[in-house]
Amino acid sequence: MIILQFDGSLRPPRDPHPGFTYSSKVIGGGILDGSEKLASCSASISSSDGNDDEKLITMLGRYIPNEISMTSANTEYDGLLLGLDWL
Amino acid sequence: MALVNELSFNHSNIYEQLNDTKLIIRGDCKAVIDQINSKSIPRKMESKYNLAVEKIDSIKELYSTYQSNNDVSVSNANGELSISLEHIPREQNTLCDAICKIVTNQKQAEIVATVLDLIKLGEEESKKNVGDSVKQKHSKKRKKHIKHSKSKYLQKAFDSICNNPQLCHSSRLALACKLTKVSIQYKDTAILDSLSNFFMNMSRRLDKFYYAQDNDNNNMNRDALRRASILCKKFSTHFTSNTELGEDSKACNEVVDSIFEFCVGSKSSENSYDIMDADIIDPYRDISDLISSVEVESYRNELILLSTGYKSCEHGRK
Numbered sequence: 461m462i463i464l465q466f467d468g469s470l471r472p473p474r475d476p477h478p479g480f481t482y483s484s485k486v487i488g489g490g491i492l493d494g495s496e497k498l499a500s501c502s503a504s505i506s507s508s509d510g511n512d513d514e515k516l517i518t519m520l521g522r523y524i525p526n527e528i529s530m531t532s533a534n535t536e537y538d539g540l541l542l543g544l545d546w547l
Numbered sequence: 548m549a550l551v552n553e554l555s556f557n558h559s560n561i562y563e564q565l566n567d568t569k570l571i572i573r574g575d576c577k578a579v580i581d582q583i584n585s586k587s588i589p590r591k592m593e594s595k596y597n598l599a600v601e602k603i604d605s606i607k608e609l610y611s612t613y614q615s616n617n618d619v620s621v622s623n624a625n626g627e628l629s630i631s632l633e634h635i636p637r638e639q640n641t642l643c644d645a646i647c648k649i650v651t652n653q654k655q656a657e658i659v660a661t662v663l664d665l666i667k668l669g670e671e672e673s674k675k676n677v678g679d680s681v682k683q684k685h686s687k688k689r690k691k692h693i694k695h696s697k698s699k700y701l702q703k704a705f706d707s708i709c710n711n712p713q714l715c716h717s718s719r720l721a722l723a724c725k726l727t728k729v730s731i732q733y734k735d736t737a738i739l740d741s742l743s744n745f746f747m748n749m750s751r752r753l754d755k756f757y758y759a760q761d762n763d764n765n766n767m768n769r770d771a772l773r774r775a776s777i778l779c780k781k782f783s784t785h786f787t788s789n790t791e792l793g794e795d796s797k798a799c800n801e802v803v804d805s806i807f808e809f810c811v812g813s814k815s816s817e818n819s820y821d822i823m824d825a826d827i828i829d830p831y832r833d834i835s836d837l838i839s840s841v842e843v844e845s846y847r848n849e850l851i852l853l854s855t856g857y858k859s860c861e862h863g864r865k
Binding site: 461462463464465466467468469471472473474475476498499500501502503504519520521522523531532533534536537538539540541543544545547 | 578599640642655
Protein backbone atom coordinates (compact mmCIF):
# COMPACT_ATOMS: atom_id res chain seq x y z
CA MET A 461 0.00 0.00 0.00
CA ILE A 462 1.16 3.50 -0.80
CA ILE A 463 0.58 6.32 1.64
CA LEU A 464 0.49 9.92 0.55
CA GLN A 465 0.55 12.49 3.35
CA PHE A 466 0.22 16.17 2.61
CA ASP A 467 0.21 19.48 4.39
CA GLY A 468 0.01 23.17 3.64
CA SER A 469 1.14 26.16 5.59
CA LEU A 470 0.35 29.86 5.59
CA ARG A 471 2.37 31.55 8.29
CA PRO A 472 3.92 34.92 9.03
CA PRO A 473 7.72 35.00 8.66
CA ARG A 474 9.37 33.11 11.50
CA ASP A 475 11.21 35.34 13.92
CA PRO A 476 13.43 33.92 16.67
CA HIS A 477 12.41 36.71 19.03
CA PRO A 478 8.85 36.34 20.30
CA GLY A 479 8.59 40.05 21.01
CA PHE A 480 9.07 40.74 17.33
CA THR A 481 6.26 38.50 16.19
CA TYR A 482 3.39 40.02 14.30
CA SER A 483 0.31 40.45 16.40
CA SER A 484 -2.99 40.96 14.65
CA LYS A 485 -4.61 41.74 18.00
CA VAL A 486 -2.82 45.02 18.44
CA ILE A 487 -2.09 46.12 14.92
CA GLY A 488 -5.44 45.14 13.53
CA GLY A 489 -6.35 42.91 10.66
CA GLY A 490 -5.52 45.53 8.07
CA ILE A 491 -1.78 45.08 8.27
CA LEU A 492 -1.66 41.35 8.70
CA ASP A 493 -3.24 40.26 5.45
CA GLY A 494 -2.45 37.25 3.35
CA SER A 495 0.43 38.93 1.58
CA GLU A 496 2.42 39.15 4.80
CA LYS A 497 2.45 35.42 5.20
CA LEU A 498 4.62 32.82 3.58
CA ALA A 499 2.80 29.99 1.89
CA SER A 500 4.20 26.54 1.30
CA CYS A 501 3.00 23.01 0.84
CA SER A 502 4.49 19.58 1.21
CA ALA A 503 3.83 15.93 0.65
CA SER A 504 5.51 12.73 1.68
CA ILE A 505 5.01 9.41 -0.01
CA SER A 506 5.75 6.14 1.68
CA SER A 507 4.95 2.51 1.27
CA SER A 508 3.78 0.11 3.88
CA ASP A 509 3.16 -3.59 4.11
CA GLY A 510 0.28 -2.99 6.47
CA ASN A 511 2.34 -3.12 9.65
CA ASP A 512 3.56 -0.06 11.54
CA ASP A 513 6.70 0.24 9.46
CA GLU A 514 6.53 2.73 6.65
CA LYS A 515 9.23 3.11 4.03
CA LEU A 516 9.71 6.70 3.02
CA ILE A 517 9.81 7.02 -0.74
CA THR A 518 10.02 10.74 -1.26
CA MET A 519 9.52 14.13 0.34
CA LEU A 520 8.24 17.06 -1.64
CA GLY A 521 8.08 20.70 -0.73
CA ARG A 522 7.18 23.83 -2.62
CA TYR A 523 7.03 27.53 -1.91
CA ILE A 524 3.80 29.10 -3.12
CA PRO A 525 3.94 32.70 -4.32
CA ASN A 526 1.40 34.40 -2.14
CA GLU A 527 -1.74 36.22 -3.13
CA ILE A 528 -3.99 38.33 -0.95
CA SER A 529 -6.84 35.84 -1.27
CA MET A 530 -4.66 32.87 -0.24
CA THR A 531 -6.10 30.72 2.52
CA SER A 532 -4.64 27.76 4.38
CA ALA A 533 -7.10 25.48 2.59
CA ASN A 534 -5.52 26.61 -0.70
CA THR A 535 -2.11 25.55 0.53
CA GLU A 536 -3.47 22.21 1.76
CA TYR A 537 -4.91 21.53 -1.70
CA ASP A 538 -1.56 22.47 -3.23
CA GLY A 539 0.11 19.90 -0.95
CA LEU A 540 -2.34 17.23 -2.09
CA LEU A 541 -1.83 18.17 -5.75
CA LEU A 542 1.95 18.10 -5.28
CA GLY A 543 1.76 14.54 -3.99
CA LEU A 544 -0.70 13.41 -6.64
CA ASP A 545 1.48 14.96 -9.35
CA TRP A 546 4.41 12.85 -8.24
CA LEU A 547 2.34 9.68 -8.30
CA MET B 548 5.86 7.65 11.57
CA ALA B 549 8.47 4.99 11.33
CA LEU B 550 10.87 5.95 8.59
CA VAL B 551 12.54 2.89 7.22
CA ASN B 552 15.97 2.51 5.67
CA GLU B 553 17.43 0.91 2.57
CA LEU B 554 15.28 2.65 0.12
CA SER B 555 16.16 2.19 -3.49
CA PHE B 556 13.02 3.41 -5.10
CA ASN B 557 12.55 3.98 -8.76
CA HIS B 558 9.65 6.21 -9.64
CA SER B 559 8.79 4.09 -12.67
CA ASN B 560 7.84 1.18 -10.48
CA ILE B 561 5.31 3.12 -8.43
CA TYR B 562 2.51 0.99 -9.85
CA GLU B 563 4.34 -2.15 -8.83
CA GLN B 564 4.33 -0.74 -5.34
CA LEU B 565 0.60 -0.47 -5.66
CA ASN B 566 0.29 -4.17 -6.20
CA ASP B 567 -2.16 -4.56 -3.38
CA THR B 568 -4.31 -1.93 -5.09
CA LYS B 569 -4.44 0.49 -2.20
CA LEU B 570 -3.51 4.12 -1.97
CA ILE B 571 -4.15 5.97 1.27
CA ILE B 572 -4.16 9.77 1.25
CA ARG B 573 -3.76 11.39 4.63
CA GLY B 574 -4.01 15.04 5.57
CA ASP B 575 -4.62 17.10 8.68
CA CYS B 576 -7.08 19.45 6.98
CA LYS B 577 -10.54 18.04 7.56
CA ALA B 578 -12.13 20.41 5.05
CA VAL B 579 -10.04 19.09 2.15
CA ILE B 580 -10.48 15.44 3.14
CA ASP B 581 -14.25 15.89 3.53
CA GLN B 582 -14.50 17.65 0.19
CA ILE B 583 -12.64 14.92 -1.70
CA ASN B 584 -14.71 12.32 0.14
CA SER B 585 -17.84 14.19 -1.06
CA LYS B 586 -18.93 14.87 2.49
CA SER B 587 -18.87 18.62 1.95
CA ILE B 588 -19.06 21.01 -0.97
CA PRO B 589 -15.82 22.71 -2.07
CA ARG B 590 -17.37 26.13 -2.98
CA LYS B 591 -14.35 28.51 -3.12
CA MET B 592 -11.97 25.62 -3.60
CA GLU B 593 -13.85 24.25 -6.57
CA SER B 594 -11.07 24.68 -9.15
CA LYS B 595 -8.48 22.94 -6.98
CA TYR B 596 -10.98 20.30 -5.95
CA ASN B 597 -11.72 19.53 -9.61
CA LEU B 598 -7.99 19.35 -10.36
CA ALA B 599 -7.42 16.93 -7.47
CA VAL B 600 -10.34 14.70 -8.50
CA GLU B 601 -9.04 14.74 -12.07
CA LYS B 602 -5.59 13.66 -10.91
CA ILE B 603 -7.00 10.91 -8.71
CA ASP B 604 -8.99 9.61 -11.67
CA SER B 605 -5.95 9.67 -13.93
CA ILE B 606 -3.92 7.75 -11.31
CA LYS B 607 -6.67 5.13 -11.26
CA GLU B 608 -6.58 4.97 -15.04
CA LEU B 609 -2.79 4.69 -15.21
CA TYR B 610 -2.95 1.94 -12.64
CA SER B 611 -5.51 -0.02 -14.64
CA THR B 612 -3.38 0.37 -17.77
CA TYR B 613 -0.34 -0.87 -15.89
CA GLN B 614 -2.26 -3.86 -14.59
CA SER B 615 -3.55 -4.90 -17.98
CA ASN B 616 -0.24 -4.25 -19.81
CA ASN B 617 1.70 -6.29 -17.33
CA ASP B 618 -0.94 -8.93 -16.82
CA VAL B 619 -0.80 -8.46 -13.09
CA SER B 620 -3.32 -10.33 -11.04
CA VAL B 621 -5.13 -8.13 -8.62
CA SER B 622 -6.57 -8.86 -5.27
CA ASN B 623 -9.85 -7.01 -5.52
CA ALA B 624 -12.74 -8.01 -7.69
CA ASN B 625 -12.81 -5.28 -10.30
CA GLY B 626 -9.07 -4.62 -10.48
CA GLU B 627 -9.49 -0.96 -9.64
CA LEU B 628 -7.14 0.97 -7.48
CA SER B 629 -8.72 1.59 -4.12
CA ILE B 630 -8.07 5.12 -2.89
CA SER B 631 -9.10 6.19 0.58
CA LEU B 632 -8.71 9.58 2.21
CA GLU B 633 -8.15 9.82 5.92
CA HIS B 634 -8.07 12.78 8.26
CA ILE B 635 -5.21 12.61 10.73
CA PRO B 636 -4.38 14.91 13.67
CA ARG B 637 -1.57 17.44 13.16
CA GLU B 638 0.68 15.54 15.56
CA GLN B 639 0.75 12.68 13.08
CA ASN B 640 1.76 14.93 10.22
CA THR B 641 5.03 16.22 11.67
CA LEU B 642 7.25 15.40 8.70
CA CYS B 643 5.09 17.30 6.21
CA ASP B 644 4.77 20.16 8.67
CA ALA B 645 8.56 20.30 9.03
CA ILE B 646 9.05 20.28 5.25
CA CYS B 647 6.67 23.24 4.97
CA LYS B 648 8.70 25.10 7.59
CA ILE B 649 11.94 24.35 5.78
CA VAL B 650 10.57 25.65 2.52
CA THR B 651 9.37 28.91 4.08
CA ASN B 652 12.58 29.31 6.08
CA GLN B 653 14.56 28.80 2.93
CA LYS B 654 12.51 31.46 1.18
CA GLN B 655 13.32 33.86 4.01
CA ALA B 656 17.00 32.96 3.66
CA GLU B 657 16.82 33.65 -0.08
CA ILE B 658 15.34 37.09 0.53
CA VAL B 659 18.07 37.92 3.05
CA ALA B 660 20.69 36.74 0.56
CA THR B 661 19.16 38.95 -2.14
CA VAL B 662 19.28 42.03 0.09
CA LEU B 663 22.88 41.22 1.07
CA ASP B 664 23.78 40.99 -2.62
CA LEU B 665 22.19 44.40 -3.21
CA ILE B 666 24.21 45.88 -0.36
CA LYS B 667 27.38 44.38 -1.81
CA LEU B 668 26.61 45.76 -5.26
CA GLY B 669 25.81 49.09 -3.62
CA GLU B 670 29.19 49.10 -1.91
CA GLU B 671 30.95 48.57 -5.22
CA GLU B 672 28.87 51.23 -6.92
CA SER B 673 29.46 53.71 -4.10
CA LYS B 674 33.19 53.02 -4.24
CA LYS B 675 33.16 53.81 -7.94
CA ASN B 676 31.02 56.90 -7.40
CA VAL B 677 33.45 58.23 -4.79
CA GLY B 678 36.19 58.13 -7.42
CA ASP B 679 33.97 59.81 -9.99
CA SER B 680 32.90 62.58 -7.61
CA VAL B 681 36.55 63.40 -6.85
CA LYS B 682 37.18 63.82 -10.58
CA GLN B 683 34.05 65.96 -10.95
CA LYS B 684 35.09 68.16 -8.05
CA HIS B 685 38.22 69.14 -9.90
CA SER B 686 36.63 69.51 -13.30
CA LYS B 687 33.50 71.57 -12.66
CA LYS B 688 31.54 73.42 -10.07
CA ARG B 689 29.54 71.11 -7.80
CA LYS B 690 25.81 70.99 -8.21
CA LYS B 691 23.54 71.94 -5.36
CA HIS B 692 23.22 68.99 -2.99
CA ILE B 693 20.15 66.87 -3.64
CA LYS B 694 19.49 63.96 -1.34
CA HIS B 695 19.52 60.91 -3.55
CA SER B 696 21.29 57.74 -2.65
CA LYS B 697 24.72 57.43 -4.20
CA SER B 698 23.81 53.96 -5.27
CA LYS B 699 20.63 52.61 -6.76
CA TYR B 700 21.49 49.24 -5.25
CA LEU B 701 21.66 50.62 -1.73
CA GLN B 702 18.32 52.31 -2.32
CA LYS B 703 16.87 49.02 -3.53
CA ALA B 704 18.30 47.23 -0.52
CA PHE B 705 16.71 49.79 1.79
CA ASP B 706 13.36 49.47 0.02
CA SER B 707 13.49 45.69 0.40
CA ILE B 708 14.35 45.95 4.07
CA CYS B 709 11.39 48.23 4.69
CA ASN B 710 8.79 46.83 2.37
CA ASN B 711 9.36 43.12 1.94
CA PRO B 712 6.64 41.50 4.04
CA GLN B 713 8.38 38.16 3.90
CA LEU B 714 11.28 39.32 6.06
CA CYS B 715 11.02 38.77 9.79
CA HIS B 716 11.83 41.77 11.97
CA SER B 717 15.07 40.28 13.25
CA SER B 718 16.40 39.89 9.71
CA ARG B 719 15.05 43.33 8.84
CA LEU B 720 16.94 44.96 11.70
CA ALA B 721 20.13 42.98 11.13
CA LEU B 722 20.15 44.01 7.47
CA ALA B 723 19.46 47.63 8.43
CA CYS B 724 22.50 47.52 10.73
CA LYS B 725 24.66 46.28 7.90
CA LEU B 726 23.28 48.95 5.59
CA THR B 727 23.96 51.62 8.23
CA LYS B 728 27.64 50.66 8.36
CA VAL B 729 27.96 50.76 4.58
CA SER B 730 26.10 54.09 4.35
CA ILE B 731 28.39 55.66 6.94
CA GLN B 732 31.45 54.32 5.16
CA TYR B 733 30.37 55.82 1.83
CA LYS B 734 28.69 58.91 3.34
CA ASP B 735 25.34 58.10 1.81
CA THR B 736 23.25 60.77 3.55
CA ALA B 737 20.01 59.90 1.76
CA ILE B 738 20.11 56.30 3.00
CA LEU B 739 21.17 57.46 6.47
CA ASP B 740 18.14 59.77 6.67
CA SER B 741 15.90 56.93 5.57
CA LEU B 742 17.51 54.58 8.08
CA SER B 743 16.95 57.14 10.81
CA ASN B 744 13.21 57.06 10.06
CA PHE B 745 13.29 53.29 9.78
CA PHE B 746 14.87 52.77 13.22
CA MET B 747 12.43 55.24 14.78
CA ASN B 748 9.46 53.46 13.20
CA MET B 749 10.75 50.12 14.33
CA SER B 750 11.16 51.37 17.89
CA ARG B 751 7.49 52.37 17.83
CA ARG B 752 6.34 49.06 16.34
CA LEU B 753 8.48 47.10 18.74
CA ASP B 754 6.65 48.68 21.67
CA LYS B 755 3.44 47.33 20.25
CA PHE B 756 4.82 43.87 19.66
CA TYR B 757 6.40 43.86 23.08
CA TYR B 758 3.19 44.55 24.94
CA ALA B 759 1.09 42.46 22.57
CA GLN B 760 3.12 39.40 23.36
CA ASP B 761 3.41 40.30 27.04
CA ASN B 762 6.87 38.89 26.88
CA ASP B 763 8.96 39.86 29.87
CA ASN B 764 11.93 37.89 28.60
CA ASN B 765 12.43 40.18 25.64
CA ASN B 766 15.59 41.94 26.70
CA MET B 767 16.00 44.04 23.58
CA ASN B 768 16.50 47.57 24.70
CA ARG B 769 14.06 49.49 22.55
CA ASP B 770 15.95 52.66 23.33
CA ALA B 771 18.77 51.23 21.22
CA LEU B 772 16.59 51.63 18.16
CA ARG B 773 15.82 55.23 19.04
CA ARG B 774 19.51 55.92 19.62
CA ALA B 775 20.33 54.29 16.29
CA SER B 776 17.76 56.55 14.67
CA ILE B 777 19.25 59.69 16.23
CA LEU B 778 22.80 58.66 15.36
CA CYS B 779 21.92 57.96 11.72
CA LYS B 780 20.47 61.47 11.55
CA LYS B 781 23.57 62.94 13.17
CA PHE B 782 25.83 61.20 10.68
CA SER B 783 23.72 62.46 7.80
CA THR B 784 23.94 66.04 9.10
CA HIS B 785 27.66 65.61 9.71
CA PHE B 786 28.27 64.59 6.10
CA THR B 787 26.14 67.37 4.62
CA SER B 788 26.93 70.26 6.98
CA ASN B 789 30.23 69.21 8.48
CA THR B 790 28.84 69.17 12.02
CA GLU B 791 30.95 67.76 14.82
CA LEU B 792 30.46 64.10 15.56
CA GLY B 793 32.62 63.75 18.66
CA GLU B 794 31.82 60.57 20.53
CA ASP B 795 28.82 59.83 18.30
CA SER B 796 30.90 57.90 15.80
CA LYS B 797 31.89 55.35 18.42
CA ALA B 798 28.41 55.38 19.95
CA CYS B 799 26.83 54.63 16.59
CA ASN B 800 29.05 51.63 16.01
CA GLU B 801 28.28 50.33 19.47
CA VAL B 802 24.54 50.70 19.21
CA VAL B 803 24.36 49.24 15.70
CA ASP B 804 26.56 46.32 16.80
CA SER B 805 24.35 45.70 19.82
CA ILE B 806 21.19 45.62 17.69
CA PHE B 807 22.86 43.30 15.22
CA GLU B 808 24.09 41.05 17.97
CA PHE B 809 20.64 40.80 19.49
CA CYS B 810 19.02 40.02 16.16
CA VAL B 811 21.40 37.39 14.88
CA GLY B 812 22.55 36.00 18.21
CA SER B 813 26.24 36.44 17.46
CA LYS B 814 28.76 39.24 17.60
CA SER B 815 29.79 41.19 14.59
CA SER B 816 33.32 42.11 13.74
CA GLU B 817 34.84 44.44 11.18
CA ASN B 818 35.19 41.71 8.60
CA SER B 819 32.41 39.45 9.66
CA TYR B 820 29.01 41.05 9.69
CA ASP B 821 27.65 37.82 8.45
CA ILE B 822 23.93 37.37 8.57
CA MET B 823 23.92 34.24 6.44
CA ASP B 824 25.62 32.28 9.20
CA ALA B 825 23.09 33.41 11.72
CA ASP B 826 20.68 31.09 13.40
CA ILE B 827 17.72 33.24 12.45
CA ILE B 828 17.77 32.11 8.88
CA ASP B 829 18.81 28.51 9.31
CA PRO B 830 16.19 26.88 7.11
CA TYR B 831 16.75 23.47 8.63
CA ARG B 832 16.33 24.42 12.22
CA ASP B 833 12.77 23.15 12.41
CA ILE B 834 13.52 19.71 11.10
CA SER B 835 16.56 19.17 13.30
CA ASP B 836 14.44 17.85 16.14
CA LEU B 837 12.71 15.46 13.84
CA ILE B 838 15.75 13.74 12.46
CA SER B 839 19.15 13.04 13.96
CA SER B 840 22.00 15.46 13.36
CA VAL B 841 23.87 12.90 11.26
CA GLU B 842 21.11 12.89 8.75
CA VAL B 843 20.55 16.62 8.56
CA GLU B 844 23.19 17.20 5.91
CA SER B 845 21.75 14.73 3.46
CA TYR B 846 18.31 16.14 4.03
CA ARG B 847 19.72 19.60 3.50
CA ASN B 848 21.10 18.80 0.08
CA GLU B 849 17.94 17.18 -1.05
CA LEU B 850 15.64 19.84 0.23
CA ILE B 851 17.65 22.56 -1.44
CA LEU B 852 16.87 20.77 -4.67
CA LEU B 853 13.29 20.42 -3.64
CA SER B 854 12.54 23.98 -2.91
CA THR B 855 14.53 25.56 -5.69
CA GLY B 856 13.72 23.17 -8.51
CA TYR B 857 10.47 21.82 -7.17
CA LYS B 858 11.80 18.37 -7.88
CA SER B 859 11.10 15.31 -5.88
CA CYS B 860 13.82 13.51 -4.06
CA GLU B 861 14.35 9.88 -3.53
CA HIS B 862 15.77 9.12 -0.25
CA GLY B 863 17.38 6.35 1.66
CA ARG B 864 18.12 6.49 5.32
CA LYS B 865 20.44 4.39 7.37
